[in-house]
Amino acid sequence: MTVNVQLGLTAVIVAVAGATPRLVVVRSGFEIPESHRTGAEPPPHRDALPGAAFEPERWRTLQEGVRAVAEGLSGLTLRYVEQLYTFGDRFRDPHELFGGPRSMTVGYLALVRDDPLGGDAEAEWRDLYDHFPWEDWRDERPALLDTVILPALDRWVRTGEDEAARVRRRERVQMAFGTDDWDAERVLDRYELLYEAGLVVEAHRDRQLESLAGAEDGRPPLREMPRALGRPMARDGRRVAATALARLRGKLKYRPIVFELLPPTFTLHQLQQVVEALSGARLHKQNFRRLMLTAGLVEPTGAFESQTGGRPAELYRFRRQAIHERTSARAIPEA
Structure with a gap:
């Protein structure tokens, strides 16, 4: 048939x-x-x-x-x-x-x-x-x-x-x-x-x-x-x-695909919101920020976002060279 x-x-x-x-x-x-x-x-x-x-x-x-x-x-x-x-x-x-x-x-x-x-x-x-x-x-x-x-x-x-x-x-x-x-x-x-x-x-x-x-x-x-x-x-x-x-x-654990969902510059709060939204879990704020910076995945732009309702927040961007530097490391370290 x-x-x-x-x-x-x-x-x-x-x-x-x-x-x-x-x-x-x-x-x-x-x-x-x-x-x-x-x-x-x-x-x-x-x-x-x-x-x-x-x-x-x-x-x-x-x-x-x-x-x-x-x-x-x-x-x-x-x-x-x-x-x-x-x-x-x-x-x-x-x-x-x-x-x-x-x-x-x-x-x-x-x-x-x-x-x-x-x-x-x-x-x-x-x-x-x-x-x-x-x-x-x-x-x-x-x-x-x-x-x-x-x-x-x-x-x-x-x-x-x-x-x-x-x-x-x-x-x-x-x-x-x-x-x-x-x-x-x-x-x-x-x-x-x-x-x-x-x-x-x-x-x-x-x-x-x-x-x-x-x-x-x-x-x-x-x-x-x-x-x-x-x-x-x-x-x-x-x-x-x-x-x-x-x-x-x-993929969140070993590839930095989360940055495909963000604008070219973003605050660390925005980055954490996106990771939490996809993982369905809350992350410790200070641990997350420290780990993202020490992992070398983001770098400051020198500019600030003023539309935060409070103190201006620093804007960051994704360090694309981090892909080559950390091919075997966790992309989003667990906080």
């Missing part, structure tokens, strides 16, 4: 506005075909990541294609671009359920400075933590961990088919959501666990769509009702975005 496969390109475009990490979403155009509508179908999720089919006759490389697609849809100039992963799960794109091709997409992380959107689509900035509220620990431990997520995961563990399955589930929960040793980089592990346990809306939406199309695969029904755990996205958008956030948090 011949399977028609379409290769796509998807971009997770990230910026930081003040203390708010943001990503670009565009409007999804998917509609359930009239022939399959029953009146009880799930509502379409309109927040989608910028993306399009790869056009091999038009673009020499995948990165050339993703830049053209993302910049055309958002009106932004991409700065740092990095390939993430190829996403190709069956039915990841609901068009496949209703006769469309098998969809595979190459995901990319793209960093930009915070600028107004334009482009050819109805693009909007969205707070990244609207989609992943359990990932933001800057002010305090997110309350929904104890009120919703962990109790629901405990019930999921107890519904394992046998003791071995329950042990495996318990270990996964402890690794992903271990509150004594929270690993900020396990963003994707946490989202995929919530999806498998049926705690996010997308899990139930995808099962409903498969049922409408007559494509059930024999999986057991989801026991938990979906929760309002973050804003859902079209297709597997949150899985792709979780992959990007995990990669970004990992």
